[in-house]
Amino acid sequence: MSKLSQKHLLGIKNITREDIELIFETAENFKEVINRPVKKVPSLRDVTIANVFFENSTRTRLSFELAQKRLSADTINFSASNSSVKKGETLLDTVNNILAMKVDMIVMRHASPGAPHYLAKHIKANIVNAGDGTHEHPTQALLDAFSIREKLGSVAGKKIAIIGDILHSRVALSNIFALQKLGAKVMVCGPPTLLPKFIGQLGVEVELDVRKALQWCDVANVLRIQLERQQIKYFPSLREYSLYYGINKKLLDSLKKQIVIMHPGPINRGVELSSDAADSQHSIILDQVENGVAVRMAVLYLLAGAA
């Protein structure tokens, strides 16, 4: 018997370590399910889920959709680009219209930080945050931590460096919360302009030299430079960024130890990560993608079951 402490998954900040561990234990079982000859279970056959994406996504949306289908849920997909949002409908109206069609759960991505939290105050359905602006991306952090646990046996006591565009990254913030709750030591590394001013207050170490960060860590979670969110120039050129912060095989080989390379995707090959590093045996990038489906199945299953 087991239940999450929350009705929604809005962020990692407001869930407990026990919640995370329950999600992991359930995800392990779902990982076994998705490797069976028949990859589907009937658990959510009477549940309807709407994937409401106000922002572009390939991986997350496919992963959620696949997780829902593996659980036998009915799904509808909505993207803002071809909807009435363009005609001026408010967020709450849009969602209430979807819910009027008897939808039980909303998976939402939105460009505004806090959008799912606002929604949670006004609607009854379960909400899963699939990314809200530069704020949180809880399922990504869960699958990252799950992948570290799978690779290294546990997260507690491990040293994880998050490298790249911390300022614009919801993955970074959710990762920091998740990893710290599980007892890991976290470091952020990037050019000073891409580090939030008060990041030190979250209890993370800050490092500007990528070689030192790699030397320190057991796992490097490399983030993409989010050019689409950058209104001003934070560094002179991509070439210069790559020169100072790009990770390649030569750099990895020069370390005295083996470290694990992660990336939430999409990778800008040759910018933050070179091809020979992304495709090396250090990398667990594709394991992250596989685990993403299992972790999302666990989240949907646990939220729907407690309804």
Added chain:
Amino acid sequence: MQKKLILDTDLLDITISRLCQELVENHGDFSETVIIGMQSRGILVADIIHKKLEKLTKKDIPLGYLDATFHRDDFRRREIPAKASETKIEFAIEGKHVVLVDDVLFTGRTIRAALDTMIAFGRPKKVELLVLIDRKYTRELPIAADYVGKSVNTLTSQRVLVELEAQGHKQNKIWLINKD
């Protein structure tokens, strides 16, 4: 709370030996047979039976564990979702004789879910059910066991408690408990 002993250590041992003999009688050299224990306590019973059978037949018999949680029919109908356990079937069940093992047969709903789960791994030639305790007159589905340790008349309000050494108990014992 009243406790009544249904099977004591010695009797349970004799019962399990008898069940193994029945299996040998029907399955011969076990070349086409696999044993699958049901999570959670059925796997402990399956472990005991599997060990005894391998000793009796001097053969390696495939043993797997099955968790039927995701195929249950009471999901979203209870306050808290049931917690899943490990499923581990590292052999093909296609065309095999499967002996499904559980500790107690009660409403039959877990077995229904287990049969459903098993189909995800292939189509067995035949499935049989072995239980230590068969609670009579409590079935909610048309399901019966092929091998029964002991049949017991029980009330729905009562509970069967299985204590096994593998769970850390001093001796293997099975109790009937009256909830007041």
